Amino acid sequence: MALQKTLSLLLLLLLTLLGLGLVQPSYGQGLMYQRFLRQHVDPHGVGGNDHYCNIMMQRRKMTSHHCKPVNTFIHENIWNIRSICSTNNIPCKNGKRNCHEGVMQVTDCRETGGSRAPNCRYRAMTSTRRVVIACEGDPEVPVHFDR
Template sequence: MALKCLVLFSLLVVLVLVGAQPPAAQNFHQRHMDTNPRDLGHNYCNQMMRNRNLLNRNFNTFVHETFAVVQAVCREPRIRCRNGENNCHRSRQNMMITDCNLTGLHPNPTYNTNRHQASIIIACVGNPPVPVHFDGSG
């Protein structure tokens, strides 16, 4: 019973935190966060891209860390983003991520799954800052 209450409380906290974020942060969470990935092997990206309604994207990265760990990257020194903005931050530590690359086109898009560890680069806005864009890894 206690474990069930703890799980429900944790879910409520996550929902409140996600609901309290600006829309761009919610979008980041939807597109890039998967804190508890199921082991779907080479089918992971096909499932996730479909489940998250991201089939219009040629490439996407999912981060397998807690949102708090990813949000902490926003406190790292600022670096220039690929679009020229100066609100990106690189993680000091490598994180477990999965890159999904489009390999087959419509009507049934298929994606290559590449799970590995790398630093992440994210754009952050707000006070306190929250991630709003995944800029790259490496």
């Protein structure tokens, strides 16, 4: 009886964690989600200037071997970003239909050209605009910034 009660409580805890999105159902998707967070999410940043992009691109390890040409940082909390995954599916640039869109505050960082890794130089452009992200998993989480 005590064993059955313990198993029931463990199952309830697991279902609760899955429902809150704190446990990722797939190891591969979990890694893609973590990469998305590292490359694109900065909820506390305000962006807006070239110095921000230069620092963040280096800090987030996108200038180690080569200068990543373009990257977008989303300045919203992760729950707002994840809520995009619950909108209607739209086609991604690669033709898959697991993309979703929403409006977010962002900083686009574009490499200026002529700089070399690891000292890459970027131009910043901050705006509130439509973003498209690919989502996967159950529950769906963002795994790729499409546009």
